[in-house]
Amino acid sequence: MENEETKRCEKLWKDNDWGFHCHDCSLNVLCIICGDCFEKSKHLGHEVETIVCESGVWCDCGNVSAMKSTGFCAKHTVQHSSGSGK
Numbered sequence: 001m002e003n004e005e006t007k008r009c010e011k012l013w014k015d016n017d018w019g020f021h022c023h024d025c026s027l028n029v030l031c032i033i034c035g036d037c038f039e040k041s042k043h044l045g046h047e048v049e050t051i052v053c054e055s056g057v058w059c060d061c062g063n064v065s066a067m068k069s070t071g072f073c074a075k076h077t078v079q080h081s082s083g084s085g086k
Contacts, residue, residue, distance in 0.1 A: 007076050008062035009037050013053040023047040025071025026060075033071075037061035040073035 011034040013019065019032035024046040032051055033041070037059055060066035062076030069077065 009034060009059035009073075009076050011036070011059040013055060013057045013059075015053075015055045017053050019051050019053045019057070019059070021049045021051055022067070022071055023049070025068045027065065027067055031060045031063075031066040032057060033061045033067070033073075034059040037073040037076065040075060041071055043071065 013034075017034075019034055020038040020043075021029075021032050022038075022043050025031075025043065032053060038048075041061070061072055
């Protein structure tokens, strides 16, 4: 049996922190990823916006309901593991 586990980024923005919105990977208009995750992910050639964030916003890297898994950085990517069930 195959199990998919996703780690999500825990970066919480403070007022006026910068984030990135990738139009090609985002599943909604509110999807934003932090600079660390953006730099470690594959968005070359994508339509990307730089956004100033308000406090209380979380990075969406690793959030399968906010963005395509192909846009996740290596640290927050979907992990495939086999379980023996015992």
